[in-house]
Amino acid sequence: MATRNIVSPIDFVRHMTTRFVSLGNTSSKPLEKLWQTMAQTFGEAIIGHANGDRKWRVLEPATGTGKTQGLTVYSSLIARMNAEGEPENRTGILVVVRTIEQADEIVVAINDLAGRNAAVARHSDNRTKNTDCRDKDVLVITHSAYQRATEAIYRGRHGKWSEFTMWDAGPRCLTIIDEALANIVEEYQVTAESLRTTLGYVDARMRQRHPVACDALKALLGVLERIEREPREQQEAILWRHPSETNIGWTKDHSLAGLLEELVLLPLDHIVLGKDSLLDRQRLISRVEHTMRSCESLLTKWAYYHKAGEWDTLNGSELLIPMDIPGPVVLDATASQNMLWELLEDRAVRPSIPRNARNYRNVTLHVAYASGLGKTTMKKKGHVRIERVIHELEKTHGERSVLLCVHKAMEAKALTLDPEFGGYAVAHWGAIDGKNDWKDFDTVVVLGLPYRGTIWSTNTFFAVQGLKPDQWLSSPTWKSYRNVRQAMEIKQVTVSVIQAINRIRCRKSVNGDGDCPPADVFIVFPDDHRGKSMLENIETEMPGINVEPWDFELDGIAMKVRKSAGYKAVIAYMANRLPGETTMNKVRTDLGWGVEKMKELRRVLSDPNHFITASLRAIGVTFHHNGGIGRGSKAWLLKT
Template identity: 40%
Template sequence: MADHTDHRATQEQLNERDILVITHQAYVNATQTLKATRDGKWQRVINWRGGMRLLTIIDEALCNAIEESQVTADNLSQAIGYIPHDLRTTYTTEVAALESLHQVMRHHLGISADSGGGARMAWDQGECPIGSVDLSALRAAMSKLPYDRLIGKADENDRRCMATRIDQTLAAAEAVLDRWAYFTLKGKLPTLNSSALLVPLDAPGPVVLDATAREDFIYELMGDRAVIIPTPPGVRDYSSVTLHVARITGIGKGTMVERAKTRFPRLIEDLTKRLTPDRSVFFCVHKAVEHELPDAGELPFANTVKAHWGAVDGSNEYANCDVAVIFGLPYRDRATFPNNVFFALPGAPRRRLAGPADMERTGEPARAHDS
């Protein structure tokens, strides 16, 4: 029984099937919504008329299996400031929740200044006292605002970029309000952070079709909950691939943004000399510099496609490209990523974060920190 966006099965039809074959993204969609609706979606995924399904086949790797949500004080303040009066009166509950969240950040910033910094749990009892708030309607209304004109411009790109940034801030705020969170400084920037394992560890009989499992440390962190089956020989044959590597420092987002104006022309010049016109080229770069790449048809190749880190997992759009150009590499945030992985995998938040003294005193936080 097929169930996808172009062919929806009824609940009765799904109830008759004891085995579920599902894509990674569909699995994520069932766990990403607010608590009020998440439980219902999740129950439809794991249950059939005979009880709990005993076999769930997940097609595609668990790329980005941990969802990270971060709200900065500046971004939240900007998002609140852009809410016009008519939307404030329509969405009073949602706006009040956002303003309360901003006050929480200011409160923890004051504590951090007095105590000399460090990370701490944002809520005393694990869950946000403000409560879960569905921001979907407010986000939809905000996405239609003429942001470019609000800052005295008339630029469609600026409008689109600002709308995306505001929506990402509201989405992160919604996630933080919906579950536990911790406060930390990112440099000097106050942030609230939360995370969740998008494919829960209590999934019934999951088999993940992931040919790259041996390279993904997420499975190792699951300990005895995950068993990696050796990949049969010949599944992936790279004998026809020629790898060209240029080694240089400064390939993270910040340096790539800073040096994009000089690096990209050199890249295009080198590729033009190296490749024949019949090649089909796929570019993967940082999102912040994707606009520096020429559009399709502007390069002397049969086809060119571009994408950015975080938007390539599980996609088949680039299957016909016979050249892949990886220009810049993504780096995890050292201030938050280890904490986010640690909190997401056990499935239950800690009342406070472990500091260096705790790690010396007990073994458990140290092992988690090393992970």
């Protein structure tokens, strides 16, 4: 095999320094050492791919040290070498980033630095054809596109995987993933209710055509019904490690695919709801597909039982990492808190990098403690808590620009307020990581935490490490961890919190010491050992950060905060809702708006040229009414 082009670390550092300084940043010796390690790691991945090395390489450059610019500069230098060198030595690169916007920005930067159209982005907004990617040195896709492609492989369909990893010069030799992938573990779960619902759609003719599949679904339902009749003292237990341990009689020659193909063709909107609604039909079909995929996995692999609240559940999982991914290098700013890399053990390599490239001594972390910070409690108490936090900060930070990070269900409610700050924005967990929208804000408030829960940590651990002895569920030890599941959950929250903190201006390095502009962080941690651990983790990841107690009581009487006169809250509200109809009465209830506000909203929505109407239309939402008046008047928003 021909030797592939790689960039020497010295050349990379020289070009990277020029690029970094041209963007208004200051270079330093620690940064140059970090960039040297980055180039060396990219080169090792390219060489390793040619030699059959399938290990993942994980770099942990802190936010503000130029990791995204680094992949841009390296890709452009490879593109130059490809154009000037021998054809058989060309190196192809696959870049994976979080968002479509980032993909487009990176392509523009690579092409500008390379001096030619060497890179192309492929995503849902541009529908770039495979033929337009084959001759490009660098292909940029999103995390979601990568995850769909890997999932297709595990479903027995190669889909776009080869289109992403192959180009005119053969296999792409380097994959650079900007930030850790969120969903590389596929989780499966069924309940007695989901099985009964799915079986309820199966008529007599289907049962005749698919007797084995129907019997298997009934057998899984029987497992859960026995658990319901005979409650277990244990909240969880491994039920089988291999299909042969069950009496279901499922073999590798059996499949649920045929039955599923018939079920997805049913007019479930008519059967279940008695109406013609394509959106409701798609929603119901999606539930059936999830149930059937979960059953297929549980029948062919292993399963464990878990009591989730009032629900008895059967669960399973699998790791979606193709072994033939070309030279993967992950740029993960919080890699030491992401236990996936630790669980992968010798399948992942983590080169050491300088830890003194950033200093957070200009950041003050104000810490309060409370209970009930998860999604369920925040949905119940969040509206009062948000107003209490804002009222408190208005006393001392009225001139500041404040980013509020909350659970998705609370975002729209927070946007109904108009605090007396210099600037105010709201974001929610799951849609904040990696964004630069608030890079000039000087204050961030973290209210409510994105707990994943025990099922998530168990699924992830089993998917990566494999099943453990039965007693592991009651004593989940691993290496030095006395409770590895709890450690995983705490570290995962830490990762999310650090991502939220680094959305504001503390992400930017302003001098050779790695300092950032002054910034404040206000956060409420759980008032137990988890809060202490999360704080310690943040202090480790953000060296020099100042921690001060925040004398604030989260719960108490409601405080008055100025209401917003606008209607932007309804945009966030509908953006976070599933497709389908939402009555105006529900909008009023969920946003807490009065009668007059709702009357004005209807007038706004009746104007097709109003920016609120146009903004809703851009996310697939339209306003409808039946033309009636008084009690006979009905209006709703429809999301497609």
